[in-house]
Amino acid sequence: MTEFTIKHLFWICLAIAATLCSTSKANERQPIQAQSGNAFLSASMQAMQQDPMANPISLWLDKGHALWTGIDRQASCAQCHGPIENNKTHASQFPKWSSKFKKLINLEDQIVDCSQKTSLPYQSLEAADVLALSALLHQQSQNRTIQLKPDDKYKEQWQRELNSGAQLFTQRMGRMNLACTHCHDQNVGKRMQADIISPGHPTGFPIFKLSWQSMGSVDRRIRACYSGIQAEVPQPGSRELRQLELFLKIRAEGMTLDGPSLRR
Numbered sequence: 349m350t351e352f353t354i355k356h357l358f359w360i361c362l363a364i365a366a367t368l369c370s371t372s373k374a375n376e377r378q379p380i381q382a383q384s385g386n387a388f389l390s391a392s393m394q395a396m397q398q399d400p401m402a403n404p405i406s407l408w409l410d411k412g413h414a415l416w417t418g419i420d421r422q423a424s425c426a427q428c429h430g431p432i433e434n435n436k437t438h439a440s441q442f443p444k445w446s447s448k449f450k451k452l453i454n455l456e457d458q459i460v461d462c463s464q465k466t467s468l469p470y471q472s473l474e475a476a477d478v479l480a481l482s483a484l485l486h487q488q489s490q491n492r493t494i495q496l497k498p499d500d501k502y503k504e505q506w507q508r509e510l511n512s513g514a515q516l517f518t519q520r521m522g523r524m525n526l527a528c529t530h531c532h533d534q535n536v537g538k539r540m541q542a543d544i545i546s547p548g549h550p551t552g553f554p555i556f557k558l559s560w561q562s563m564g565s566v567d568r569r570i571r572a573c574y575s576g577i578q579a580e581v582p583q584p585g586s587r588e589l590r591q592l593e594l595f596l597k598i599r600a601e602g603m604t605l606d607g608p609s610l611r612r
């Protein structure tokens with residue numbers, strides 16, 4: 349064989365290998381539409397996620413544990429809720445309709461509300477302590493299926509919020525005139541700047557996003573998507589964000605929780 353054909357053969361082999369790699373990645377166990385955001389991490393991000401020494405989430409979980417048992421608090425979470433190991437189902441059950449607030453609340457809302465019963469009430473949904481406790485409660489629920497069902501008494505309200513969430517998901521908005529569905533249903537797997545568009549499942553939260561240098565909730569991530577399409581960004585905790593979270597969780601029915609996790 350001449351040098352030319354050997355070289356040629358080499359490039360063909362490389363191309364075949366690359367194609368095999370990319371398709372086997374896309375078909376990993378589940379169809380791409382049913383994959384968690386964690387399946388879209390680059391190899392180096394996955395390595396970082398699996399290494400407790402390199403993964404910044406470890407520190408947040410330590411902090412969450414300290415807050416839960418609350419050495420320096422008059423009333424700690426543990427005083428009412430017992431050891432953290434007895435609290436494995438909460439994260440899989442939010443958002444839920446709150447009769448107290450007459451709206452949907454998510455896990456972070458519940459943490460802020462409960463903190464009012466302690467000596468260190470939190471003011472903000474994005475407070476580091478709230479996110480650390482959310483990370484801890486999500487870790488307890490890892491590998492659990494999302495379990496959302498309306499309370500019989502509030503079925504109508506719940507269904508109305510869910511319908512609004514579904515409607516929001518397909519509603520065009522912003523200067524780019526796009527809806528969530530255009531990216532997270534119709535362009536899954538395509539590259540957008542440095543990201544590969546995932547189905548936008550809510551399973552991996554809260555996330556430690558390197559570009560935020562912080563933990564963030566699903567609330568913050570959805571606001572970032574509003575900002576990305578240059579739409580008016582809703583306030584943290586606003587009704588539409590909870591409606592979208594409920595819709596995303598119903599849409600992800602059958603999937604298990606795999607947060608907290610890292611993002612680029």
Ligand code: HEC
Nearest residue numbers: 385526527528531540543544545546548549552570573592
């Ligand atoms: C122009 C495309 C685009 C639109 C429109 C868009 N997003 Fe996103 N979204 C992204 C990109 C890119 C990411 C980061 C990569 C990824 O995980 O998909 C992302 C991430 C997410 C994630 C996090 C997934 C994870 O596991 O980290 C959620 C949840 C999400 N989007 C929800 C929404 C919702 C709800 C809307 C509508 C309000 C929306 N997005 C609109 C592009 C979009």
Ligand code: HEC
Nearest residue numbers: 423424425427428429437438441458459462463465466481
């Ligand atoms: C004084 C007792 C008390 C303290 C302290 C307390 N909680 Fe609660 N918590 C409750 C009660 C009662 C409920 C039932 C719903 C309600 O009243 O909000 C609840 C509900 C919850 C739920 C939802 C459970 C579910 O699945 O319905 C979570 C999660 C939670 N608390 C987390 C926390 C965290 C985190 C802390 C510490 C910051 C904390 N709680 C501190 C009494 C307490």
